[in-house]
Amino acid sequence: MIRVPPHRGGWLEVVCGPMFSGKSEEMIRRMRRAEIAGQRVVIFKPRIDDRFDAEDVVSHAGVRMRAVPVGSVAELSARASGHEVVGIDEVQFFEATVVGAALALADLGARVIAAGLDLDFRRLPFGPMPDLLSHAEFVDKLQAVCHRCGGPATTTQRLVDGRPAPYAGDTIVVGASEHYEARCRDCHEAGIDAVTIAA
Numbered sequence: 001m002i003r004v005p006p007h008r009g010g011w012l013e014v015v016c017g018p019m020f021s022g023k024s025e026e027m028i029r030r031m032r033r034a035e036i037a038g039q040r041v042v043i044f045k046p047r048i049d050d051r052f053d054a055e056d057v058v059s060h061a062g063v064r065m066r067a068v069p070v071g072s073v074a075e076l077s078a079r080a081s082g083h084e085v086v087g088i089d090e091v092q093f094f095e096a097t098v099v100g101a102a103l104a105l106a107d108l109g110a111r112v113i114a115a116g117l118d119l120d121f122r123r124l125p126f127g128p129m130p131d132l133l134s135h136a137e138f139v140d141k142l143q144a145v146c147h148r149c150g151g152p153a154t155t156t157q158r159l160v161d162g163r164p165a166p167y168a169g170d171t172i173v174v175g176a177s178e179h180y181e182a183r184c185r186d187c188h189e190a191g192i193d194a195v196t197i198a199a
């Protein structure tokens with residue numbers, strides 16, 4: 001595939017995939033290269049859990065880069081001005097207005113890189129991701145390694161006490177005793193209540 005960015009104006013890149021697929025690493029890699037090119041860059045992340053590493057994007061492998069936690073899309077838009085490259089990590093946690101905000105930044109000439117989970121733990125499209133993916137000029141869907149079988153993982157398994165989490169649980173849980181694994185389609189397990197809810 002030929003990947004030639006538009007010559008004028010900005011554009012939107014989306015990096016998606018399950019947990020552990022390397023989205024944050026890829027975000028950091030792209031941002032470092034932009035920095036080397038002398039561009040003004042900034043990474044935002046949702047201010048959800050600021051108990052630790054509030055100021056960094058940190059990958060599961062420990063790679064990190066300075067990030068600005070924001071409490072709202074309005075704050076993101078306000079603080080993005082003046083930057084040529086705008087990263088948004090964990091973009092699935094933002095409200096739907098993040099789509100318009102990202103497109104407005106691109107229209108103003110920014111290269112916007114949005115990274116996030118395409119699917120929640122139920123394997124349903126996550127928040128603003130479908131719209132972001134539709135509008136993006138460039139999309140990369142990364143895979144992790146399935147924690148169970150070692151195959152290519154495209155989903156995120158939420159476990160509570162080692163068992164598949166209830167389907168009816170909240171989509172976003174912060175600081176709970178949950179545990180997540182990357183799983184392939186075959187190894188992903190629905191919560192025990194999924195059949196009842198789907199019926």
Ligand code: ADP
Nearest residue numbers: 019020021022023024025059060061144145182
């Ligand atoms: P994401 O942002 O998509 O959750 P990260 O960039 O934080 O991903 O982490 C990717 C890193 O996680 C990999 O480079 C690898 O070192 C580590 N890792 C741990 N478990 C797995 C797994 N099951 N599959 C792939 N990478 C994994």
Ligand code: MG
Nearest residue numbers: 023024025059
């Ligand atoms: Mg990440």
Ligand code: ZN
Nearest residue numbers: 146149184187
């Ligand atoms: Zn598997």
